[in-house]
Each structure stands twice: as structure tokens, then as C-alpha cells.
Amino acid sequence: MPLKSRLVESLRKIDALERGSSFLIACSGGLDSIAATYLFAALARDWDLRIGCMYIHHGLREEADEELTFVRETAASLNCEFYSTTVDVAAEARINATSIQNAARYLRYDALERVREQHKFDWIVTAHHADDQAETMVAKFLQGAGILGLEGVRPKWERVIRPLLFVTKEELRTYAANLNLDWREDASNTSRKYLRNAIRLDLMPEIKELVNPGVASTLGDTAREFRMISSFLREHIAGIEGKVARRDGDSWRASLTELRKLSAGEQLLLFQTVLTTLTGEAPGHTILIGLLSLLVKEPGSVYTLQAGFEAKLEQGDLLLRKLEMQPDEFEYAWDSSDVLEAGWFRLSASELSPKNVTFNDSPTVEFIDLGISGKDFYVRNWRQGDAFVPLGMSGTKLVSDFFTDLKIPTHERGKVPILLAGEHIVWLCGLRLDDRFKVTKDTVRAMRLTFEQQAPQ
Amino acid sequence: MPLKSRLVESLRKIDALERGSSFLIACSGGLDSIAATYLFAALARDWDLRIGCMYIHHGLREEADEELTFVRETAASLNCEFYSTTVDVAAEARINATSIQNAARYLRYDALERVREQHKFDWIVTAHHADDQAETMVAKFLQGAGILGLEGVRPKWERVIRPLLFVTKEELRTYAANLNLDWREDASNTSRKYLRNAIRLDLMPEIKELVNPGVASTLGDTAREFRMISSFLREHIAGIEGKVARRDGDSWRASLTELRKLSAGEQLLLFQTVLTTLTGEAPGHTILIGLLSLLVKEPGSVYTLQAGFEAKLEQGDLLLRKLEMQPDEFEYAWDSSDVLEAGWFRLSASELSPKNVTFNDSPTVEFIDLGISGKDFYVRNWRQGDAFVPLGMSGTKLVSDFFTDLKIPTHERGKVPILLAGEHIVWLCGLRLDDRFKVTKDTVRAMRLTFEQQAPQ
Incomplete structure (x- = not known):
């Protein structure tokens, strides 16, 4: 079936196609969104559609100015309306303490929704395709998402639709080649710096070759089944919660x-x-x-x-x-993959082979056995009854006694960060490691912990 | 924590360790099972355990004789009981029309269970570890298993336990190296012919490097969560079935x-x-x-x-x-990844790029558009009312009329295999393709179908 007919079928499945419908297409100028724009333009006459095309300038790459012009000209040549806006991704990321990618995603959908509302489009269209879906599923699965996190890219979410989820990138490329279309390659798509690109460029080809050449369609089906099942599970759990629990x-x-x-x-x-x-x-x-x-x-x-x-x-x-905390009480969850910044101190960690552990006398760098500690920590100040096994000892000792031995004044004690794995103290940061977490000859994976103290702010 | 203590913890979690317990270890002589044997032997005195060691000779590889001797000697040196048996994998595979790997697995567990019963062991131990678990999960996920198929290797199933699921291969290797252990490498473990090996040798290292170095532990957790959820789902569905349906x-x-x-x-x-x-x-x-x-x-x-x-x-x-079938009626599901053998005919398929499609006049080889047909077919004889679009025509034609045109006698018609995708006829095998499935310039993925007729048996 030609792509155009498959697009019609796909739009009808999600109840997003009627005579006179209007679509605002998010168009970056790349292959996927250019192909989507041409496909919708080709549909426009048969279905009396109104098509808009929107370019979002992220202010991050030099080429964006030229892309904007290119998308505007493409829209004009297809008799589509054209919109564009510039968003300040760096500022958004700074203000909300999030990644550039998260900030860009948020601003993009926000800008599209504003234009959709103001100019009365029925739907926002993004050109996500079957390979995007498969990459999302693979990334989430390998990073440990449970069933509730494995729903993949949704074909429809409020006013945003992804009618090309059932088309592969290769099919879009063939379509574009047959029509002799022009598009812009985003250089950041080939940078291995982004996990997503590494999955797309290196992992997926290997999966297709070794395990399943049709993995895009397989994982599309899986995403669909998982969406149905997790939607049932969410409702079921909400029902249970209503019966057994109350929030306050x-x-x-x-x-x-x-x-x-x-x-x-x-x-x-x-x-x-x-x-x-x-x-x-x-x-x-x-x-x-x-x-x-x-x-x-x-x-x-x-x-x-x-x-x-x-x-x-x-x-x-x-x-x-x-927990009700005193004004100077603190507690942070720390998964050790990022740096923990907490005003007056900073903790960072890196995994290494036990071979590369080089012991030293610095109280601010310690090595621990990752097999024992795991990577999920939390960091808090000391609490009554806290006890640990100071490095070199075999029995436990109250943290309060340890502080007394070190002559740390009472008002300073609450500021010492204590690193915990589960219920066990791993490190009184900058003071003493717990003996149970030290690196031994049995250690298979080790972790280097670095504690930096800063002047209290 | 040393491996021995972790093994104790793991055995207790699955309620499989008591003073005086007895374990029959499946030992191939490879690193994993040799390490498992030494670990259990090391535990034996503390817990007063009885340890048996069993080697299964599959009759498939030359080295097996030497491995048997090696495992027997290892068992003797550790004061473990020793058992062995030879199984005929090839015969089992032939009789039950299954793969060599399936047949070997069945015979292995069957032989272990016989010895366990006869010699009164509490548990059969296999040395599956965290990397085996992760590979299983990755393979199943990429091949499209739903939530009910993503439970991974179970830590306990009837009398079989896998207490090393929480240990990585690398940890076993370090343990073996520290004790200076000897083991046998199974040459078939490095053959890319087996999907499992390709995943282990090529895909997993890439996943660890690109996506998640701790993927073994992540997917171990995922398997555990999925087991809990799918166990709930199975019970829930059984309850529903009891209410809404009846079997007869x-x-x-x-x-x-x-x-x-x-x-x-x-x-x-x-x-x-x-x-x-x-x-x-x-x-x-x-x-x-x-x-x-x-x-x-x-x-x-x-x-x-x-x-x-x-x-x-x-x-x-x-x-x-x-379906109630007449004596000569037939119907086979065929997912096109294997050859379909049905006595008097044989169907096989292979995917190829449309570039490589070379048309010819042979009525026994046809090319179809895989994007239209998909890979799941069934094959049956014709039924009243069957209609299709003969290649080159634009309208449908009754299969019975088509047979009449070709002067195929009535008693021969029931033997013509008809290939269907969903409800559509794809091919009257050896006679005529359906026009809707032919390869066109829009075809992105094609499939070559081969039909071989054999004398009726």
C-alpha cells in the first residue's frame, strides 16, 4: 500500500481524520518532518485539509537560521501556512534545573500548542516513526523501565498525534527519494554524545542483524500491547488505592x-x-x-x-x-550517576576496576566495593542512634561517640554529610569510611567517591 | 560480601537452604558450573550439606568424553557424589520435531530429575547467572515477548533452583581465578550460529558500553518485577475466564x-x-x-x-x-521463519531487498511485498467462496472459477495449498500470485517464496 493510503488508515485508527480537519506539523527541515509535510500536503486536496507547518528555532545551532528559511520556502511551495518561533532553551534548562534536551522538548510542545490554539488547528503532528518507537523501547527497557514505563511513544496524546509510527525511516527515505525531496541533516543527529544517537547508529543495526531484522515492527506491536496492559494496570491500582488507602x-x-x-x-x-x-x-x-x-x-x-x-x-x-526535618536537617537521594551539589558540599562518584584503586591518605577521596553498596545512595545528616563500623574496627560504634572522640562540636555535627546505602552508613564524608564497604581482594567492581567541602552559603 | 555468603543469602531467599539439605548440581565442566560446584562444596561443611554432581553426555561433541572424566575427577577431589548419563539428543529432536537445543534442554532436565528422585536430592542446581538472565531478557524482548513472556530465568521452579542468578559471569571468573580452578571451554559457546552466542558475544558488550554498564543487574531486577506482575495478571485473567467463559x-x-x-x-x-x-x-x-x-x-x-x-x-x-475439517482438509499456521513441511509440499521464504528481486517465469518461486503481507501466514486448501485478484487482473475472481479455467479436476483442487495473510489470499501456490501482494516500485521489503511439490505420501 502506498504511504499516502497508509497515512489515511493510520489517521483513521486514531480518529484524527475528517473532511476539513486541520493539522499543524512540527517541521525541523529534517527528512522525517519534510516527508510528513509532503504527505499531508498530498492528502490536503482529497480531504479538504488545512495544513500548517511550524519551525522552532532553538537558538542552539548556527544552521538553524538557514533551516528556518528552508522550511518556510518548503511550506510556501506546498501552499501550507507557515509559523515559527524562537525559544530560549538554555535559559529554560537553567531555570528549571533540567537537561537541554528536556528543556527543548518542553518548549517545543509548548510553542506548538500556543500556535495550535491561537490559529485553531485540530491537531499537532510530529513525524515520529517506527524506528523512533523501537529506539525508545530499547532505551527504556535496557535502563530498567517497568511495565508502566514501557508504553513507548503514544500515537495520540491530547492534541498531539504521531500518525507515522507505523512507517520505518527507510520507507520515509524511499518516499523522499522517489519525489526527489530536499531536506537538512541535523549534525547533532550523528553525535555519539547523545545516548539516543548511539542507540540509533550503533545498537539498532546490530540488533537488526543479529536478533530481529523486523525489530521496529516487533517493538511497535510490543508498545501497543504494553499500553493496553498498563492502562488496565493503572486503573486497577487506582481502584485498589481508593479502597485501601487515604492520602492526606x-x-x-x-x-x-x-x-x-x-x-x-x-x-x-x-x-x-x-x-x-x-x-x-x-x-x-x-x-x-x-x-x-x-x-x-x-x-x-x-x-x-x-x-x-x-x-x-x-x-x-x-x-x-x-520526614519532619529540623531547619538544618537535610536528606538527599543520590543515584551516584550525577554530581550531588548541596550548597556547602559536593559529592561525585565514578566506577572503576579494583585494579585501578590507588589508596591514599586523603580523607576526601574513598574507594568502596560497588558490589556491596550498589549505586543508589542517600545523603543526610546524623540522627540519634546512628551507628557504623569505622574502617579498621570490627564492631559498631555510635556516630555520636565517634564525633565526641574527634572533638567535633555539637553545632557542627549536623552539617557532616553521611552517605548511606539502604540502611547502612557507608561514609561519614570527609571523616571515616565504614569497614563493611571497603575494597577487598574479593571486590569485582569498585567506586571512587569524592567529597568536596565548600564554604557554607 | 564474598561469593559464599551471597550464595547463602540467595539460597535462603528462595527457602532452599537448611542444615542437611542435599543438592544435585548440573555440571558441564564449564566455568559457571565448576564455580558453582566449588561454592557448594565450600558450603557443605558449614551446613552439613550433601552434594552431588551430574554430567550429561549429549552425544553431540567429541570433547564430551574428556569433559565427563574431568567432571568426575573434580567431583571426587571435592568429595561430591558423581552421576552421569548419555542422552540421544538427535533422536529426541527427530521424534518430537523440535530443535536440537530444545531436545537437549528437555533431556537434560529429565535426566537430572530422574537422578534427583532416585537418589533423593532436595534440589537440582543449575549455574545460570546474572548475565544469562540479562541475555534471556534481551532476546525475548527484542523478539516480541509480551509481559507474560518476560519473566526471565526463574530462581526456583519445582525442584530446580538457580541460586547464582544474582552473580555476574565476571564475578564467577574472578572466584575461579582466585582459587586457581580449571575448567573446560565449550567450543560451541563461541559459534555465532546460535542466536544466544551472538547476543552474548556481540550485543551485550555494546549495550554495556553504550547504554547501561549495569544492565545485568538492571534486567535481573526487571525480570523479578515482571514475574510478580505477570503472576498477578495470570491469576486475574484466570479469575475473569472462570466468570465469563466456559470450555468444552x-x-x-x-x-x-x-x-x-x-x-x-x-x-x-x-x-x-x-x-x-x-x-x-x-x-x-x-x-x-x-x-x-x-x-x-x-x-x-x-x-x-x-x-x-x-x-x-x-x-x-x-x-x-x-474448524471441523473434511478428511483431506488442511490448515497450517506458518510464520515464514522456518520451512513449512507438509508431506506433499514444502514452503520456504526469505526476506530480501527489492533491489535483489529478479523476476522469472517459474511458477514455484514468487516475490511479494513484505510490507503488505507481513510474515505471519497460514496455508490451507480452498474453501467455498474463496476469491482473489489473479496477478495482472484488477478485479477479484472466485478460486473455483480460476480452477475451472485451468481445467484442474475437482479431486485435485483440495490439494492445492493456498497461502493467506490474514483473510487475504496471497498465492495459489504454484499457480498464481494475488495482484495485491506483488512487488512494486513502492516496495521497501520483499520476500521470496519457494514452493516445492513432492509426491503425495
């Missing part, structure tokens, strides 16, 4: 008896859902498994989670709540 | 009203579960989506599935049933 501001309380009646899968999904909304970030596997095992513990048991939250068994309930 | 031999009947109340995800999982038990093979995505859309059709609508099954809307029910 920052805290969440559920009947332990009811929780224990659920299957492990339901418990897992419930905790995942609740923690994501409560703390604003998806909990890792370790935290979820920790919560599951808390359910069979004694009343009064406590489990500390990310972002200053704790789970506690209390009066027949499981209570998830934000 | 080869057929299955469910209330349409009740089916329509379910979410799409539940419908999908229900059909997947039912068809797998009913037909003995997991249905593909296309069949599942076809069934879902049947639910909103008019009474009387019919949808033909794999393996001679059909779905029909009848008296307010959805009825899945095996």
Missing part, C-alpha cells in the same frame, strides 16, 4: 490487613504509583522490594525511602510520610 | 456482553492465555488485535486464527473453536 497532604496511609491481601505484583505497582506521585520521582527497584518486605515486619518497623520520605508500620497501617 | 473440549465460549465490559488489556491477555492453551502456540500480535476488533463487529462475524481455529460471534457469545 504529604502522607499516605493504608490498612496493613488490606495491603497484605494483595498479590506481590499489586503491592509493587501500588507502591510504585504512590511513591511517584508523593515524592515526584519513580522509586528504584531496591526501594520497592524494601517496602514489600516491610509489610511482613513487626509493628513500629521503619524503612527510609528517597527524598526524605519514610515508611512506617503504625496502628495497623502502613504510613508513608515526609 | 476444543472449543471455548464467552459472553460477548461480559467480554465487552473488560478493558482492552484484559481482553488481550485473556485471548492470549486462552489461545495458547487451546491451540498449543502463543498467538501473534496480529491475531490478538484481530480478535479484539471482532468484539465490536456484527453477530455472525468470523475471524480465522492459527492452526485451524476460528472465532465467531454467535448467539451473544464469542465462540473459539477448531
Whole structure:
């Protein structure tokens, strides 16, 4: 079937095609969006469509000025309306402390939606295709997304549609070649600096050769099935939550008896859902498994989670709540892949082979056994009852006693960052490592930790 | 933590370690199983364990005789009991029409279970480790397994346990190197002929480098979460099935009203579960989506599935049933990745670029547009009312009329294999292609089909 007919079929499947419909196409000037623009323009007469074409200038690359002109001319040659806007990605990323890519994505959709509303288009069209879908699925799967995170690129989300998800890049290339179309190659698409490009350029060809030449279509089907299943799971879990739990501001309380009646899968999904909304970030596997095992513990048991939250068994309930902190109390979740910046200190980590561990006397650099610690840490100040095994000792010692030995004044103690893995202290940063996490001859993977102290702000 | 302690922890998690427990270790003489044998032997005294070691001679490789001797000597040096048996993999594969690898797996577990029972071991131990788990997950995901197929290698299944799933290959290698252990490398482990080896040797290193160095641990966690969720889903679907449907031999009947109340995800999982038990093979995505859309059709609508099954809307029910066939009727599902052997004919297919399509006059070789046909076919004899578009024509023609034109006698007509994609005839094999599936200039992926006729048996 020619691409045009497949586009019609695809638009009808998502109920986005009627006589007189209007589409605003996000067009970067690249192969995908240029092909999409020509396809829609080809459809316009048959269906009496109104087509707009929008170029977003991200202010990041020199070539953008020329691309804008090129897209404007393409739109004119096809009798499409043309829109463009310039967004300040760097500023957005700075203000919201997010990556350039996240900031660009947000600003792009925001600008498209403004134009759509103001100029009354029915739909925003992006040219995501089957290979984009497959790359998204592969990246998410290999990074550990659970079923709720494996839905892929959605064919329709509010007013944004992706009617080309069922077409491969190669099919778009053939279409463009047959029509002798011109387009612009974005140089950043070949930079291995971006994970997505490395997956596209290096990993996908290998997957197609070794495992499944039709992986794009296979993962498109998988995404579709996973969307159906996770949509059921979300509703099911929402129903359960409504029955067993109640929220109250920052805290969440559920009947332990009811929780224990659920299957492990339901418990897992419930905790995942609740923690994501409560703390604003998806909990890792370790935290979820920790919560599951808390359910069979004694009343009064406590489990500390990310972002200053704790789970506690209390009066027949499981209570998830934000810890009340004193003004100078702090607690940060730290997954050790990024640098942790906290005003008066800075923590960074890098993995290395035990062969490359070179011991030194600096109290600000330590090596630990990654196989024991894992990569998910949190960092907080000391609490009553904290104890650890100071490097070189075999028994535990109260942190308060350790501070006393070192003659650290009481008012300074609360500012010492303590690095924890699960419930165990790994390092009183800058002071002493815990003996249980040190690198030994059995260590297979090690991690170098660096602590930098800065003047309090 | 040293490997030995981690093994204890892992065994306790699956409730497989008590004082006096007995373990029969499947030992091939390779690094993994030799390390497992030494680890269990090291545990034996502390826990008063009884350890057996079993070598399975597959009769496939020359080196097996020497490996058997090596494993026997290893067992003796560790004071472990030793067992061995020879299995005839080739014969098993022939008799059950399965692959050598499937046959070997079946015979291996069967032989282990016999020895376990006869010699009263509590557990069979296999040395699957974290990298095996990750490779399994990657292979299944990329081949399109849904959530129910992504449970990975199970840590415990009846009397078989895999307590090393949380250990990486590298950790086993370090352990073996530290103890100066000897082992045998199986040459077939480096042959790219096997998908699994290609994934291990080529794909996984690339994934670790490009996407996630800790992919083994990530996918181990994913497998664990997916097991919990799919176990919930299986029970949930079984509960639904009990309420809405009843089975009767080869057929299955469910209330349409009740089916329509379910979410799409539940419908999908229900059909997947039912068809797998009913037909003995997991249905593909296309069949599942076809069934879902049947639910909103008019009474009387019919949808033909794999393996001679059909779905029909009848008296307010959805009825899945095996088609009653005349003695010489036949119907085969064919996913086109393997050769279809059916006594008097043989069909094979291979994908190729349209560039490489070379037309010829042979009626037994045809090229089709893979983008239109997809790869899932079935093959059956003609039925009343069958119609197609003979190559070169633009309208449909009844197959019976076509047979008459060709002067094919009535008693021969039932033997002509007809290849179908979904509900459409693709090819009256050896006679005429359907015009809608031919290769055109728009074709992006083509498939070469070869039909070989053999004397009826």
C-alpha cells in the first residue's frame, strides 16, 4: 500500500481524520518532518485539509537560521501556512534545573500548542516513526523501565498525534527519494554524545542483524500491547488505592490487613504509583522490594525511602510520610550517576576496576566495593542512634561517640554529610569510611567517591 | 560480601537452604558450573550439606568424553557424589520435531530429575547467572515477548533452583581465578550460529558500553518485577475466564456482553492465555488485535486464527473453536521463519531487498511485498467462496472459477495449498500470485517464496 493510503488508515485508527480537519506539523527541515509535510500536503486536496507547518528555532545551532528559511520556502511551495518561533532553551534548562534536551522538548510542545490554539488547528503532528518507537523501547527497557514505563511513544496524546509510527525511516527515505525531496541533516543527529544517537547508529543495526531484522515492527506491536496492559494496570491500582488507602497532604496511609491481601505484583505497582506521585520521582527497584518486605515486619518497623520520605508500620497501617526535618536537617537521594551539589558540599562518584584503586591518605577521596553498596545512595545528616563500623574496627560504634572522640562540636555535627546505602552508613564524608564497604581482594567492581567541602552559603 | 555468603543469602531467599539439605548440581565442566560446584562444596561443611554432581553426555561433541572424566575427577577431589548419563539428543529432536537445543534442554532436565528422585536430592542446581538472565531478557524482548513472556530465568521452579542468578559471569571468573580452578571451554559457546552466542558475544558488550554498564543487574531486577506482575495478571485473567467463559473440549465460549465490559488489556491477555492453551502456540500480535476488533463487529462475524481455529460471534457469545475439517482438509499456521513441511509440499521464504528481486517465469518461486503481507501466514486448501485478484487482473475472481479455467479436476483442487495473510489470499501456490501482494516500485521489503511439490505420501 502506498504511504499516502497508509497515512489515511493510520489517521483513521486514531480518529484524527475528517473532511476539513486541520493539522499543524512540527517541521525541523529534517527528512522525517519534510516527508510528513509532503504527505499531508498530498492528502490536503482529497480531504479538504488545512495544513500548517511550524519551525522552532532553538537558538542552539548556527544552521538553524538557514533551516528556518528552508522550511518556510518548503511550506510556501506546498501552499501550507507557515509559523515559527524562537525559544530560549538554555535559559529554560537553567531555570528549571533540567537537561537541554528536556528543556527543548518542553518548549517545543509548548510553542506548538500556543500556535495550535491561537490559529485553531485540530491537531499537532510530529513525524515520529517506527524506528523512533523501537529506539525508545530499547532505551527504556535496557535502563530498567517497568511495565508502566514501557508504553513507548503514544500515537495520540491530547492534541498531539504521531500518525507515522507505523512507517520505518527507510520507507520515509524511499518516499523522499522517489519525489526527489530536499531536506537538512541535523549534525547533532550523528553525535555519539547523545545516548539516543548511539542507540540509533550503533545498537539498532546490530540488533537488526543479529536478533530481529523486523525489530521496529516487533517493538511497535510490543508498545501497543504494553499500553493496553498498563492502562488496565493503572486503573486497577487506582481502584485498589481508593479502597485501601487515604492520602492526606504529604502522607499516605493504608490498612496493613488490606495491603497484605494483595498479590506481590499489586503491592509493587501500588507502591510504585504512590511513591511517584508523593515524592515526584519513580522509586528504584531496591526501594520497592524494601517496602514489600516491610509489610511482613513487626509493628513500629521503619524503612527510609528517597527524598526524605519514610515508611512506617503504625496502628495497623502502613504510613508513608515526609520526614519532619529540623531547619538544618537535610536528606538527599543520590543515584551516584550525577554530581550531588548541596550548597556547602559536593559529592561525585565514578566506577572503576579494583585494579585501578590507588589508596591514599586523603580523607576526601574513598574507594568502596560497588558490589556491596550498589549505586543508589542517600545523603543526610546524623540522627540519634546512628551507628557504623569505622574502617579498621570490627564492631559498631555510635556516630555520636565517634564525633565526641574527634572533638567535633555539637553545632557542627549536623552539617557532616553521611552517605548511606539502604540502611547502612557507608561514609561519614570527609571523616571515616565504614569497614563493611571497603575494597577487598574479593571486590569485582569498585567506586571512587569524592567529597568536596565548600564554604557554607 | 564474598561469593559464599551471597550464595547463602540467595539460597535462603528462595527457602532452599537448611542444615542437611542435599543438592544435585548440573555440571558441564564449564566455568559457571565448576564455580558453582566449588561454592557448594565450600558450603557443605558449614551446613552439613550433601552434594552431588551430574554430567550429561549429549552425544553431540567429541570433547564430551574428556569433559565427563574431568567432571568426575573434580567431583571426587571435592568429595561430591558423581552421576552421569548419555542422552540421544538427535533422536529426541527427530521424534518430537523440535530443535536440537530444545531436545537437549528437555533431556537434560529429565535426566537430572530422574537422578534427583532416585537418589533423593532436595534440589537440582543449575549455574545460570546474572548475565544469562540479562541475555534471556534481551532476546525475548527484542523478539516480541509480551509481559507474560518476560519473566526471565526463574530462581526456583519445582525442584530446580538457580541460586547464582544474582552473580555476574565476571564475578564467577574472578572466584575461579582466585582459587586457581580449571575448567573446560565449550567450543560451541563461541559459534555465532546460535542466536544466544551472538547476543552474548556481540550485543551485550555494546549495550554495556553504550547504554547501561549495569544492565545485568538492571534486567535481573526487571525480570523479578515482571514475574510478580505477570503472576498477578495470570491469576486475574484466570479469575475473569472462570466468570465469563466456559470450555468444552476444543472449543471455548464467552459472553460477548461480559467480554465487552473488560478493558482492552484484559481482553488481550485473556485471548492470549486462552489461545495458547487451546491451540498449543502463543498467538501473534496480529491475531490478538484481530480478535479484539471482532468484539465490536456484527453477530455472525468470523475471524480465522492459527492452526485451524476460528472465532465467531454467535448467539451473544464469542465462540473459539477448531474448524471441523473434511478428511483431506488442511490448515497450517506458518510464520515464514522456518520451512513449512507438509508431506506433499514444502514452503520456504526469505526476506530480501527489492533491489535483489529478479523476476522469472517459474511458477514455484514468487516475490511479494513484505510490507503488505507481513510474515505471519497460514496455508490451507480452498474453501467455498474463496476469491482473489489473479496477478495482472484488477478485479477479484472466485478460486473455483480460476480452477475451472485451468481445467484442474475437482479431486485435485483440495490439494492445492493456498497461502493467506490474514483473510487475504496471497498465492495459489504454484499457480498464481494475488495482484495485491506483488512487488512494486513502492516496495521497501520483499520476500521470496519457494514452493516445492513432492509426491503425495
